[in-house]
Amino acid sequence: MTTTTDIAIVEAEAPERRRGWLDVVLDFCRRRPLGAIGAAIVVLMILVALTAPMIAPYDPLAIDFAAMLAPPGADHWLGTDAYGRDVLSRIIYGSQTALIVGFGAAFVGSTAGAVLGVGSAYFGGRVDLIVQRFMDIFISFPLIILALAMVAILGNTLPNLIIAMTAPMVPRCALVIRSSALSVREMPYVDAARAAGFSHARIILRHMLPNVMAPYLIMLTSFLGQAILLEASLSFLGLGVQEPTAAWGLMLRGAAVEFAETAPWMALFPGLAISLAVFAFNLFGDSLRDALDPKLRTG
Amino acid sequence: MNDRVSSGALLDVRDLRTEFTTGGGVVRAVDGVSWDVRAGETVALVGESGCGKSVSALSIMGLVARPAGRVAGGQILFKGRDLLELPEDDMRRIRGREIAMVFQEPMTSLNPVLTVGRQITEACEIHLGHTEAQARARAIEVLRLVGIPDAERRLRQYPHQFSGGMRQRLMIAIALSCSPDLILADEPTTALDVTIQAQILDLMKELSRSFGAATLIITHNLGVVARYADRVNVMYAGRIVERGTAREIYANPRHPYTLGLLRSVPRLDEPKRERLDPIQGQPPDLTRLPRGCAFAPRCAFAIERCRAEAPPLQSVGGSHLSACWVAQDLPQRSALSPQPSGDGEEIPSSRAQRGISR
Amino acid sequence: MTLAAADDVILEVRDLVKHFPVGGGGLFGGPPAVVKAVDGVSFAIRRGETLGLVGESGCGKTTTGRCILLLERPTSGQVIFEGRDLTTLSPAEIRIVRRKIQVIFQDPYSSLNPRMTVGQMLDEPMAVHGIVPERKARRERVRELLAVVGLLPSMVGRYPHELSGGQRQRVGIARALATEPSLIICDEPVSALDVSIQAQIVNLLENLQEQFRLTYLFVAHDLSVVRHISDRVAVMYLGKMAELTDRAALYAEPLHPYTQALLSAVPIPDPDVEARRQRTVLGGEVPSALNPPPGCVFHPRCPIAIDACKGAVPDCREVRAGHRVACIRA
Known part of the structure; x- marks a missing residue:
C-alpha cells in the first residue's frame, strides 16, 4: 500500500519561529510605535507607583502651611495645594491608588463579564435567557448610581470600592462579549472541541475565550480609563478614597475647585495625569489586541 | 496572440495586468493576460481560487478595490473602446446596461431591504430611461423569461422570500433586464444544489441564445464548462495556461495543469478507480512565484527549461494554445484514463507519475 | 430492522428524528412551527466500510451526522454505537464515547481554532x-x-x-x-477545497482507512466523489431516506426517481459525453422542511408520480437484497 506521505509534503522551508521575549518587545515597538508609546507610559506609571517612596520629593501627606498654594517652581515642581502638600508627590502616590483601583476593577470586571458572556453564549437556551435578563436589570442603572449604591451598602474601603466599580462593568462587558461569543459558538472548531469530548469549562476557557480577545481587550482598556475616572468621580462625590490618601480624583475635588482660578495647577496636573493614563491604556490596548491576534502577528 | 479576430471580438482583453499590494508584497493577480469574447458566444475562464479569474472580471467592470488593487497595464477593448480609458461616468453607463454581472452568492448579492421589483426596475429606469410603468412591464417580462411564475405578485416580495435557485434566477433577470451585450457570470451555480444547477445552466444557455448576448462564465467546475462553454481559457497563477474550444481542451489537453485537473476528478461515466490521481503539492503563493513556469513545482512533466524560463502561450494546433514547453510531448488524456478493465486496479501510469514527482 | 449481520455493525441509526422548533411559542401562544430536519431515518454502517450519505442542501444529511456525534440531541430514535444506545448515556459517559467517534468538517478555515x-x-x-x-x-x-x-x-x-x-x-x-477513533463522520470534507487538492484529500482518507481500519460516514453532495469513496450509498431527500444500497447498484441501477435525477444532473467534464447524455432536469425546488408535502415528500417534483403518491408516505422497503427504496413505483 502506498502511504500518503509521499503525496503532499509541502514546501520545505519552515522558518524556526522561536523568539526571545526581547525580540518580541522590539518587534512590537517597530510594528506599532503608538502602542509602544502607550506601553511605555503604562510601564512608567507602574514603575512610579512601585518606587513612589523613593522618587517622591515630599511626603504626600505632609502639611506645610508655609508653602500653601505655592505655584510650580524650583521647590515644588508642580506647586502645592491648599494645605501646602506637594502636588507632584501626591500625583506620584496617587498613581498607586489609580492602578490598584482602576486596574483591579477593570480587570476583574471585564474578565468576569467575559467568562459570563461566553458561558451564556455557549450554553444558550434557558441559561442564556436567565443570565441576559439578570444583566439587563443591572444595565438599566447608570454606572455611577450602581457604584454609589454599592459603596453605600458595603462601606468605602479599597476592596469594596473595587467591587462596587466592578459590579456595573460585569454586565456591560458580558453583553458585548456574548454577542461575539455567539458567532464563535457557531464555529465548527467549537463543535470539534465538543466532539472531542472536552469539558464545558475547557471549551469556554480555552477554545472560546481566546477568540473573543479583541472585544475583551477593547472592553478592558475602555474600562481602565473609565475606572480611573469613576474612582475620581466617587472620590469627588466623597464616596471613594478618603482624605488624606493621595488619589487623583480626590485632588480634583474640594479646594481644587475653590482655587481653580488662583491656583489652577492643583486641578490641572492631576487632571493631566488622569488623561494621560487613560490615553496610554487605550493606545496600548488597541495595539495589544492586534499583536495578540495570530493572523496579524506574522502578516 | 495570433488567434484574435480583431474585428469580430465584442470584448478584447489585451495584456491585462492587475496587481494588489499586500503585506507580503505585490501580488500580480492577473499577469499579462489576453483573451476575447465574440458576439453571442460563451467563453469560460476556468481555474482554482487565486488564479485571477475573478479579478479579471472585476478589472473589466472597473471594480478592482482601490487602493490595494490597481490595473497596472493592458487594454480592455469593448466594442472597440478601451474601458480602462473611459471616465467613471461613461463606465457607469456601460455597467449594467451593456455589460451585466451575475454573482456567485445569490443570498448576498441582492439587497434584503428592497423589493425584488424595485431591484429590477431600478436598472431599467436608470439605464433605459423607462417610466415606472414601462419598467414594471419589463420586470414582469424578464421574470417570466427566467421562469419565475406568478411574476406580478413576486415583484412585491423581498429577496428572503425566494429560495436559493429562485434568487439566482432573479439575479439573471436583473442582468437581462437591460438586454446587455455581455453577461459576466462569476461562479453562477457554485452555491446551488446539483438539480438546481442543471436548471440554471440550461436557462442561461437558452436565454443567451435567444437574446444573442455573449457570456463570460467564470468557474472552477470543469463539468459546468464542458456543458456550457464554446471556448475555454484555463488560468493558473494569474496567467492563461491553455486555451481552445471546449472539445479541444477536454479531448486533448495540452497543458499538464489541465491534464492534471481532468484526471484528478472522479467521473460518473468511467469505472471507479482504486485511487484518484491528484495534482501534487499546494496552490502557488502569488507573492513568491518561481522564476520559470508557475506550475513547474507541481508538474510531473517539468524539464530544466521550465524552471528557468516561463513558456509563452503558443499554438499546439490551430486555435488551440498552450503555455508549456513540453506541450507536444504530453500523454493523451485517454491514455491516462483507466480503461474498462481498470476497476480495482491502480493504473500503472499514475504510479509512474507519482514516482517522478519527488 | 436488522440491516446487516449484527456482529460487524459498528453503528446503527434507528428511526432517527430531529425536529427544530422555530419561532412560535411567543406572546401569542400557538404551537411553534417545526422544521423536520431528519424525519425517521434508519441505516447501519459495517465496521471498516464507507457509507456515503448524499442529498441536496436541507435534506438532513448534515443533521444526521451531527445527531450521531451528539452535537444535536435527537428528538427521538436511537443511535447505537458498538452496541450501546448513545441517546441514553449520561454526559460523563458521552464524553468517553466521543473519543471513538470523530468528525472532519467541510470548511478548513473555520474548523480550526485560529488561536491555537x-x-x-x-x-x-x-x-x-x-x-x-x-x-x-x-x-x-x-x-x-x-x-x-x-x-x-x-x-x-x-x-x-x-x-x-x-x-x-x-x-x-x-x-x-x-x-x-473507530468511526469518523466526514461532513463534506472536500467540497470547500480546490479541485486539484480534493483528490489529494480523498486519497489520504482512503489510505488512512486502510491503515487504521476506520469506518467512515461520508456526508457529501458531490455524487462523483461519493461514488469513488463509498462502499454503500444512502440518498436522502427532505429529511427522509430515499434509497440505500451498494455503490455499484446505486450508480448502475438507481431505483428511486430522485436518485435518477440527481445522477443525471451531475455534469461530466467532457463536451462529447454531455452532448450525448439524456438528462432528466427536475422541475421546481426542494420544498421547505417547515412544511413538507403530504404523502411522498418527492411527489411534487417526481416525473413518475401517480395519485397514490400524494396520499401514503412510502416505506423505505427492501426491494432486492440490500437495496432499500422509498418509492411505491420502484
Missing part, C-alpha cells in the same frame, strides 16, 4: 483523554500524526492562517485521528 497552533490542537485531545499521558511522548505522537497526514513535523508551531486550505484540512484530519 497545529501542535496544541493535536496535543490537546490526547492529553484530555489520557491517551498519551506523558508530555514528551505526546510531542512525539503529534509529529507522527503530522507525518501520517502528509505534513512536515515543522508545522507544529504554525497557526491555521499560515496554512493553505489543503494543509488545514490535513490538520483537521490529524486532529480527528488523535483520539484513535
Whole structure:
C-alpha cells in the first residue's frame, strides 16, 4: 500500500519561529510605535507607583502651611495645594491608588463579564435567557448610581470600592462579549472541541475565550480609563478614597475647585495625569489586541 | 496572440495586468493576460481560487478595490473602446446596461431591504430611461423569461422570500433586464444544489441564445464548462495556461495543469478507480512565484527549461494554445484514463507519475 | 430492522428524528412551527466500510451526522454505537464515547481554532483523554500524526492562517485521528477545497482507512466523489431516506426517481459525453422542511408520480437484497 506521505509534503522551508521575549518587545515597538508609546507610559506609571517612596520629593501627606498654594517652581515642581502638600508627590502616590483601583476593577470586571458572556453564549437556551435578563436589570442603572449604591451598602474601603466599580462593568462587558461569543459558538472548531469530548469549562476557557480577545481587550482598556475616572468621580462625590490618601480624583475635588482660578495647577496636573493614563491604556490596548491576534502577528 | 479576430471580438482583453499590494508584497493577480469574447458566444475562464479569474472580471467592470488593487497595464477593448480609458461616468453607463454581472452568492448579492421589483426596475429606469410603468412591464417580462411564475405578485416580495435557485434566477433577470451585450457570470451555480444547477445552466444557455448576448462564465467546475462553454481559457497563477474550444481542451489537453485537473476528478461515466490521481503539492503563493513556469513545482512533466524560463502561450494546433514547453510531448488524456478493465486496479501510469514527482 | 449481520455493525441509526422548533411559542401562544430536519431515518454502517450519505442542501444529511456525534440531541430514535444506545448515556459517559467517534468538517478555515497552533490542537485531545499521558511522548505522537497526514513535523508551531486550505484540512484530519477513533463522520470534507487538492484529500482518507481500519460516514453532495469513496450509498431527500444500497447498484441501477435525477444532473467534464447524455432536469425546488408535502415528500417534483403518491408516505422497503427504496413505483 502506498502511504500518503509521499503525496503532499509541502514546501520545505519552515522558518524556526522561536523568539526571545526581547525580540518580541522590539518587534512590537517597530510594528506599532503608538502602542509602544502607550506601553511605555503604562510601564512608567507602574514603575512610579512601585518606587513612589523613593522618587517622591515630599511626603504626600505632609502639611506645610508655609508653602500653601505655592505655584510650580524650583521647590515644588508642580506647586502645592491648599494645605501646602506637594502636588507632584501626591500625583506620584496617587498613581498607586489609580492602578490598584482602576486596574483591579477593570480587570476583574471585564474578565468576569467575559467568562459570563461566553458561558451564556455557549450554553444558550434557558441559561442564556436567565443570565441576559439578570444583566439587563443591572444595565438599566447608570454606572455611577450602581457604584454609589454599592459603596453605600458595603462601606468605602479599597476592596469594596473595587467591587462596587466592578459590579456595573460585569454586565456591560458580558453583553458585548456574548454577542461575539455567539458567532464563535457557531464555529465548527467549537463543535470539534465538543466532539472531542472536552469539558464545558475547557471549551469556554480555552477554545472560546481566546477568540473573543479583541472585544475583551477593547472592553478592558475602555474600562481602565473609565475606572480611573469613576474612582475620581466617587472620590469627588466623597464616596471613594478618603482624605488624606493621595488619589487623583480626590485632588480634583474640594479646594481644587475653590482655587481653580488662583491656583489652577492643583486641578490641572492631576487632571493631566488622569488623561494621560487613560490615553496610554487605550493606545496600548488597541495595539495589544492586534499583536495578540495570530493572523496579524506574522502578516 | 495570433488567434484574435480583431474585428469580430465584442470584448478584447489585451495584456491585462492587475496587481494588489499586500503585506507580503505585490501580488500580480492577473499577469499579462489576453483573451476575447465574440458576439453571442460563451467563453469560460476556468481555474482554482487565486488564479485571477475573478479579478479579471472585476478589472473589466472597473471594480478592482482601490487602493490595494490597481490595473497596472493592458487594454480592455469593448466594442472597440478601451474601458480602462473611459471616465467613471461613461463606465457607469456601460455597467449594467451593456455589460451585466451575475454573482456567485445569490443570498448576498441582492439587497434584503428592497423589493425584488424595485431591484429590477431600478436598472431599467436608470439605464433605459423607462417610466415606472414601462419598467414594471419589463420586470414582469424578464421574470417570466427566467421562469419565475406568478411574476406580478413576486415583484412585491423581498429577496428572503425566494429560495436559493429562485434568487439566482432573479439575479439573471436583473442582468437581462437591460438586454446587455455581455453577461459576466462569476461562479453562477457554485452555491446551488446539483438539480438546481442543471436548471440554471440550461436557462442561461437558452436565454443567451435567444437574446444573442455573449457570456463570460467564470468557474472552477470543469463539468459546468464542458456543458456550457464554446471556448475555454484555463488560468493558473494569474496567467492563461491553455486555451481552445471546449472539445479541444477536454479531448486533448495540452497543458499538464489541465491534464492534471481532468484526471484528478472522479467521473460518473468511467469505472471507479482504486485511487484518484491528484495534482501534487499546494496552490502557488502569488507573492513568491518561481522564476520559470508557475506550475513547474507541481508538474510531473517539468524539464530544466521550465524552471528557468516561463513558456509563452503558443499554438499546439490551430486555435488551440498552450503555455508549456513540453506541450507536444504530453500523454493523451485517454491514455491516462483507466480503461474498462481498470476497476480495482491502480493504473500503472499514475504510479509512474507519482514516482517522478519527488 | 436488522440491516446487516449484527456482529460487524459498528453503528446503527434507528428511526432517527430531529425536529427544530422555530419561532412560535411567543406572546401569542400557538404551537411553534417545526422544521423536520431528519424525519425517521434508519441505516447501519459495517465496521471498516464507507457509507456515503448524499442529498441536496436541507435534506438532513448534515443533521444526521451531527445527531450521531451528539452535537444535536435527537428528538427521538436511537443511535447505537458498538452496541450501546448513545441517546441514553449520561454526559460523563458521552464524553468517553466521543473519543471513538470523530468528525472532519467541510470548511478548513473555520474548523480550526485560529488561536491555537497545529501542535496544541493535536496535543490537546490526547492529553484530555489520557491517551498519551506523558508530555514528551505526546510531542512525539503529534509529529507522527503530522507525518501520517502528509505534513512536515515543522508545522507544529504554525497557526491555521499560515496554512493553505489543503494543509488545514490535513490538520483537521490529524486532529480527528488523535483520539484513535473507530468511526469518523466526514461532513463534506472536500467540497470547500480546490479541485486539484480534493483528490489529494480523498486519497489520504482512503489510505488512512486502510491503515487504521476506520469506518467512515461520508456526508457529501458531490455524487462523483461519493461514488469513488463509498462502499454503500444512502440518498436522502427532505429529511427522509430515499434509497440505500451498494455503490455499484446505486450508480448502475438507481431505483428511486430522485436518485435518477440527481445522477443525471451531475455534469461530466467532457463536451462529447454531455452532448450525448439524456438528462432528466427536475422541475421546481426542494420544498421547505417547515412544511413538507403530504404523502411522498418527492411527489411534487417526481416525473413518475401517480395519485397514490400524494396520499401514503412510502416505506423505505427492501426491494432486492440490500437495496432499500422509498418509492411505491420502484
